[in-house]
Amino acid sequence: MTKRYIITLMAANRVGILSAVTTALAELGANLMEVSQTVLNRFFTIILDAEFPEHRTPEVIVAHLKDFCRPYGVEVDLKDPEQEQLQEMPADEVERFFLTVTGNDEPGLIRQISARISQEGIDISDLYARRQPDLSFVMVMELSVPYGIDVLQLKNDLESLCNREGLIVTLQHENIFAATNDPRPIRLLPVKSVHAIYAE
Structure with missing residues (x-):
């Protein structure tokens, strides 16, 4: 069984941030479903839809991303779509x-x-x-x-x-x-x- 989360990350842009983020996700067993990334006024920003093994809790995911990406000072936020009231027309x-x-x-x-x-x-x-x-x-x-x-x-x-x-x-x-x-x-x-x- 798997569980999907929406994760946003932001930090002052430096070479290697994306590599660090995706490496940390791989160590968590994540599979990326969709990604949007850009640099705004020299700040790296990314939002991703990722699928994780069901036993990976939000706390573990956020903690591992922050720890692995500590050299880049990455801020991490995670949302569980199942816990949000989402509006989307067919x-x-x-x-x-x-x-x-x-x-x-x-x-x-x-x-x-x-x-x-x-x-x-x-x-x-x-x-x-x-x-x-x-x-x-x-x-x-x-x-x-x-x-x-x-x-x-x-x-x-x-x-x-x-x-x-x-x-x-x-x-x-x-x-x-x-x-x-x-x-x-x-x-x-x-x-x-x-x-x-x-x-x-």
Whole structure:
């Protein structure tokens, strides 16, 4: 029997942190199911979904990670999905869209956009946002949009919101996003995606 946990780790970025983290996990008998890692302002951050032998308790997992990664000063937090109230719509009840925003950086922009999106009961599945050295702003959101949402109206509302700040907004279905951003020739895309592209 196995048990899955969500673990987040953070530390000042140094070469070798990921190797230390994954080595510690291997010693615990963990199997990584999903990982997201990045460096933000010189800080290493990672969140992972890992499966452990059932006898590995949360206390043992956290203690071993902290001890093994002590030279890096890693902070560790662990969550048990079975102990949390999780909200997730069935995959067959939502469509994926990608929202892209570019332009001048404006304080409060993410707050305003996320507030409008939440009004429709739309889940933000993934987010990347960054202010560039020239003070311009770029953001990409992956949205899980329930069927029945007026996507065109949402797009118009977001454009009105962002155009006031001189920002450019693009809201695309995942198939269109893939067709315009995936470097592979269309003949190499999954058949389902190709059919959906031409159905748009």
